[in-house]
Amino acid sequence: MKLLNHTTKYFALLLIVLISVWAVIFYFAMLDEVYDSLDDGLENQKQLIIRAVKDNPDLLQDTEFGVNNYTIKNTHVGTHTNLKDSYRDTLMYMQNEDEYEPIRMLESTFQQEGKYYKIKLITSMVEEDDQIENLFKYLVGLYLALILSIVVLNNLVMKKVWKPFYTLIDRLKGFRIEKDDPIKSEQTAIDEFNLLNQSVERLTEKSRDSYIAQKEFIENAAHELQTPLAIAINKLELLLEKNQLSGSQTHEVGGVLDNLTRLTRLNKSLLLLSKIDNKQYLEEEYLDMNTFVTEVANDFLDFTTHKNISLNVITNATVHYTMNADLAVIMITNLIKNAIIHGDAGKEVTITIDANEISIKNYGKEKALDANSLFTRFKKVSSDSRSTGLGLAISKAITDKYLLQLKYSFTDQHNFMVIFPSSS
Template structure:
């Protein structure tokens, strides 16, 4: 558009100047021609006076060279002053000097410019409209397969069983791109299925030897006469096997979530799920758990994953609590927070939900509990977060109620509204 406008303006100016030059030359030629005609008529008729104001002839005694000028003359027919080109000069005819004046009306420059610009604008506008709709229809047909394939690519999932088939295109580059994308997506799906199968097979096959190892260790501990050092080593080995089994189960859980195997959806009450999880914890631990319900939350999700979500959050709070202080669970609006006491904030809170990341030195921590929380939240588009509140920021009433003596509180929250 910019280039077309610039070309149109320059072409209009050039055409205007060229046309004006042609008109002036034509008018001058016409004036000289008319002057010659008058001179010939005067040779035959010395009393000719012309046709004012176009042609005039008058006797004079003073010779004058030809003079070409512009002049304004009132035109009674148009009732306005018009611009004329005037040629005047003397000629000796049959011994008598005649001053001959011929005039021609000049077309106004503004009219010429307006005609040229208007014509150009009409031509450019009509050409633009024609090319716009022509190119639009051609481009729609040309790019339709591309946008169809782009939408298919946006909806592509490595978990899909069917290969991705693209729309055929007559354009060679699009055709080659489609073939390469089909090959690439098929390879990604195959690699994903192989990796998923490998993970499932390894996790499944590990269960049996781990169970056998644990059973043999229990047999050694119960049936054989072993000393205290051997007992401690066997107990440590048994603990390592137990942690390995937990790690294996959690990796299987992560793989199932990634593989979209939790498809059951029902409306569940988060309040009831938390109450159920708390009751189970109270049967196993001595830590006091305070449950504050300021609102009711209902979501659509798999009930099993909801239980796992709060099991991991509460287990994390109890495991990393200080001096067996009370753990607090608060539901406010669409947000659920699990709070436990702590002396120092995490060094890298942005990494707390990553797999195998842990700042705790406790041996029974696998580093997968919070990553499972993050995976479940991402699966249902909930908003998990972590923050640390120092003791100076904690309300005095809360300090008294919970006997807060630590340096602060770790707060893990889940926003179900997101």
């Protein structure tokens, strides 16, 4: 939910509470004013009638409610000694409505020529149910008008006010730390947005400087390590070629040479992982994965012949995907190489290309591997000292980079699956 809509939601809830409380207070205040007005009118009418009775005693004969909406009857002094006015609500049958309607009644006592008379006056009043219904309608109308005003205000005025914020958000979405494109903010008249822009600029610039420093360090360290390793390997190979060493010495030098060779592969693998993690492979293209699988499989034919393993490629569909070509080759190479190395001699490795999936199966250990740690760095499937334990980790890093899924399953064969999004 967008910030403006989120704010509107709370405004709407707050208005419901405020208008509801205000409606109750307004209703009772309005009733008080209505009763006060009606009572003043009845009091004034009573004074007029009493004055008229003094001039025209015949009015004392109006003992039933008629056109004049009042009655006058004899009463005893003992029962009305306080001579106070009394107001109350009651019902009266109305001819035009053919039903009982609420009225306001005033009962009072006055003296005329030594006698006391009880006078009752009535006046119509608004029905409370109608009054509540009308009040509810007007309040709903007011609420909708306020909500509409808030929505219009948010979309016209507040949207303009928050424009620098959304501009910064869009630039953050497009920001790539590996690209030489720092975020440049625009100056605004709002201090908080200027502070936010400056903070984001400093943060992204510092992050980018750290990224560049880390990238250069890794590349330089890998390069500097590669050179002495290559020199050491060359010198040891020359030492072996001179044939001036005893059998045990040759064995020892061979072991050192194997470790140096493994260290060289490890160095290259770690550098590759670092480049993948730092998103240094920016070039992408729409690739025919079938072609890559076929080419990599052909490159391993000599290796499979040496291990007495048959390599079969079954194509059931054509898979295309947008990614870096070098990383695609590395991903497929690692998976096929892993299947061949750990495959049983005399068996086969089957590569199946289906719609949105590439499956690589091989016969090996007759039990499932630990899927939770299989793609962990430096996790070795075998005890081969020449293995770096990074092949599957590199493939997993590549699939994660391009939103692919690398899964493992086991039935009678070990099965590694690269699953492509269906929209690819």
